Amino acid sequence: MDDPEISIRVFLVDDHAVVRTGLAAYLDTETDVDVIGVASNGRQALDELAVLASNGGAPDVVLMDLLMPEMDGIATTSAIKARWPEVEVVAVTSFVEEQQIRGALEAGAAGYLLKDADAAEVVDAIRAAVAGEVRLDPVAAKALTASLRAPKDGSAALTGREREVVLSIAHGNTNRQIAKALGVSERTARTHVSNILAKLGLTSRTQAAMWAVREGLVSAQGDGPP
Missing domain, CATH: 1.10.10.10 (Winged helix-like DNA-binding domain superfamily/Winged helix DNA-binding domain)
Incomplete structure (x- = not known):
């Protein structure tokens, strides 16, 4: 993604329409980001991603809510990484419980953001995921650090x-x-x-x-x- 002419293909998964609309509207203002689809739950996301992948258009990054009906974000993240390991997932959620953080990261997420994050932080996490880096909300990082005593x-x-x-x-x-x-x-x-x-x-x-x-x-x- 070093070529400025190449857009980062992003797929949004969240069960709240206002969140999907808001994120899509902001991301569409970024010249290097292209929102290629949305879903309201994990099962729908997997179906939509399968169609995109079959047409050679799988996203680079999926922004993933964790608490959703039908299929939650952690299970969906795990399924995405199993079927399309090249697709990066960034969790965007309201929860900072250690179990949720660890679950998302162990499922393969490349980032963990809270929904009160600045829009610029979300974009930064998207770019970081494509570059092979990880972005964790400071509060989430602190909770995770405290738990790593195994x-x-x-x-x-x-x-x-x-x-x-x-x-x-x-x-x-x-x-x-x-x-x-x-x-x-x-x-x-x-x-x-x-x-x-x-x-x-x-x-x-x-x-x-x-x-x-x-x-x-x-x-x-x-x-x-x-």
């Missing part, structure tokens, strides 16, 4: 290079930044990230960062070993 389980054995990459992910570095730090191509960095996720049985960079905290590779604040 003991080390040594569940996966990574190579030395893979541990370097996980540390970079945990510090919020993009694939480009990881590549520069390691002296490799961006494609090689992407391959390392994909291999790590597969080895750990994870589906997102956020989950890899959480794994690094649980394993004690970095502190909950992400500033180095605890």
